Each structure stands twice: as structure tokens, then as C-alpha cells.
Amino acid sequence: MGQSIVVNQAEFEQAVLQPSFEQPVLVDFFATWCGPCQLLKPLLEKLAQEYDFTLAKVDIDANPELAKAFGVEGVPDVRIVSQGQVQEGFVGVLPEPQLRELLAKLGLRSSLEQDLAAFDAALATADPAEIVPALTNLLTRYPNNSQILLKAAQLYLLQGDDALASQYLELIDPSDRDATDMADGLRGLITLRQSLADLGDSDLDTAFAAAGQAALKGDFATALEGFLVVVERDRAYRNDSARKAMLTVFKLLGSGDPLTITYRKRLMQALY
Structure with a gap:
């Protein structure tokens, strides 16, 4: 896990240049009056908690000499410091996926990705003694992370605790579009499970119930074929x-998944 610090001119060599021999340092030249700077700041701070790098924030108005020394003309201006050398980064606001690509090119790996992989491994064992501690660790380290909240909701939905699953889904940031779509899908599974309890014994009820159970178990190919x-x-x-x-x-699958593409087309053909 990295860190986020505020740096002035007097501290620059000790706080930025020297540590860059051990790990990359991203220098965020910003201004308090700059709107885009305020958009970029939380993204960089979030990533600094996930990746092993230092985010050094430099206010250009409080440190004009530093801004002049590195030729900062517009903000936000992010520079990459490695092995004591200040290199070009980017100017303006990059979306989070591009920021992650940049960090990957620097050879950095997200600690969140590693923790998620460990949780998925524990989930595969279906051993509560491993799953619950792994989930607790994730929620403690990343309390507001949408991916973790979705994992928690999925776990409790699989365990049949729809109420607790719903509580975690309500905590997801509605501005996170990808997470919101997934959360809506999980809410749909909760609704689906509840609807299965009201089915009769007709042929269609039996077919729908089988598809519904497949969906709840994560066998989406079988579920989609049955629903179709x-x-x-x-x-x-x-x-x-x-x-x-x-x-x-x-x-739940996402718009780019092959199953989604195939069955969306087949559904349209069935309807029209």
C-alpha cells in the first residue's frame, strides 16, 4: 500500500527524489482554484491506497519555484519520478482505467487485486472459516470500495441471506456505473429467488424454476437457455x-460477455 503526502519545496528532495529510488513517486502539481484538479485528486488518492507508490501533492501557488523549475504551465500536471529523475506524466484529468494502465506500465500491481484474488480463492473452497476472515479483511482495508461491497453481497446472496446482501448493495456509490449495473443484477437475483417460492407445478413453472435455480448457482448459460x-x-x-x-x-455478466451477446440476439429473435 502506498501513501499520499503534501510536499513543499524544502521537502521535495527528501520526500520525493530520494524515495523514488525505492518506489515510483507521482507528483501532482495542482491549484486549489482548479476544478479539474479537484476531480483528479480523489482518484489519485484512491489509487495510492491500492498501489505501492507515493503520491506527492504540490500546490503551485504555495510553491511557484518548484512549478517553474519543472516547467509546469497548466494544472493538474502529474509527473512520474523514478530513480531520482522527474519524467513527463500527463496533463489534465485521465479516467480511472487509463490511470490504472499507467500504473501497470510502471510495473505496479494493485494490492486490491491481490486481496480480491485471495478472497476468490477462499470463496472457491466454500469454507466459511476462510471466507469470512477474507471478506472482513477486504471490508476493513477498503470500506467504501464498490468491488468489495459487491463481493460481500454476492457471498451473502449465495448463503441465502438476502437481507444482508441488500444492505451491502445499498452502500454502493450510485455514480459507479459498472458497479451499479452489477448491483441491479444482484437485486434481480434476490427478486428472482423470492418469485420462485410462489411457483406452481405447471410445465412452464417447472422450466422457470430450473432456470432460476441455475442463475442463483451462477450457471448462467443453463439459466439463459432455460429462460429463453x-x-x-x-x-x-x-x-x-x-x-x-x-x-x-x-x-451480471456485462454487455461484452459472449453469453450476453449471444442470448441478447436470440431473445430479440424470439420477441420479434
Whole structure:
């Protein structure tokens, strides 16, 4: 895990140049009056908590000599310091995926990614003695991270605790579009599970129940095929439940997943 510090001219060599021989340092030249700077700041601070680098923030108005020495003309201006050398980075605001690409090129790996991999490994064992401590560790280290909150919701949904799963879903930042889509998909699974309790014993009910159970177990290929069969036989079945269930699975998989692409096309053909 890295760190985020505020640096002035007197501290620059000790706080930035010297540590850069051990790990990369990103210098964020900013101004308090700069709107884009305020957008970039939380992104960089968040990534500094995940990756092993130091984020050094330099206020150009309080340190004009530093800004002049490094030719800073517009802010935000982020420089990369490695082995005592200050190199060009980028000017302006980059979206988070591009920032992560930049860090990857510097040879940095997210500690969050490592922790998520450890959690997934524990989840694969289905051993509560390993899963719960791994989840607790994630929630402690990254209390507001959408990916972690989704993992927690998924775990409790698998365990049948829909109420606790819903609580974690409510904590997800609504501005995080990808996480919100996934959260909507998980809410759809909760609704789906509840609807299965009201089914009868007709052929369509049996088919829908089998597809629903497959979806709850994460067997999405089987689930989509089963829901599609119901749509093809009766579009209006239980207020369009099969089509809605397929849309739920699409959200869980993501729009680029091969299953989503294939079954979205087949669903359109069945409907029209």
C-alpha cells in the first residue's frame, strides 16, 4: 500500500527524489482554484491506497519555484519520478482505467487485486472459516470500495441471506456505473429467488424454476437457455418474468460477455 503526502519545496528532495529510488513517486502539481484538479485528486488518492507508490501533492501557488523549475504551465500536471529523475506524466484529468494502465506500465500491481484474488480463492473452497476472515479483511482495508461491497453481497446472496446482501448493495456509490449495473443484477437475483417460492407445478413453472435455480448457482448459460425456452413458449408468462430474468443475467455478466451477446440476439429473435 502506498501513501499520499503534501510536499513543499524544502521537502521535495527528501520526500520525493530520494524515495523514488525505492518506489515510483507521482507528483501532482495542482491549484486549489482548479476544478479539474479537484476531480483528479480523489482518484489519485484512491489509487495510492491500492498501489505501492507515493503520491506527492504540490500546490503551485504555495510553491511557484518548484512549478517553474519543472516547467509546469497548466494544472493538474502529474509527473512520474523514478530513480531520482522527474519524467513527463500527463496533463489534465485521465479516467480511472487509463490511470490504472499507467500504473501497470510502471510495473505496479494493485494490492486490491491481490486481496480480491485471495478472497476468490477462499470463496472457491466454500469454507466459511476462510471466507469470512477474507471478506472482513477486504471490508476493513477498503470500506467504501464498490468491488468489495459487491463481493460481500454476492457471498451473502449465495448463503441465502438476502437481507444482508441488500444492505451491502445499498452502500454502493450510485455514480459507479459498472458497479451499479452489477448491483441491479444482484437485486434481480434476490427478486428472482423470492418469485420462485410462489411457483406452481405447471410445465412452464417447472422450466422457470430450473432456470432460476441455475442463475442463483451462477450457471448462467443453463439459466439463459432455460429462460429463453419460457419466453419462446409464453412471452407473457408471469408478467414477462422470463425476459426480465434474462435481463438480470445480462447485467451480471456485462454487455461484452459472449453469453450476453449471444442470448441478447436470440431473445430479440424470439420477441420479434
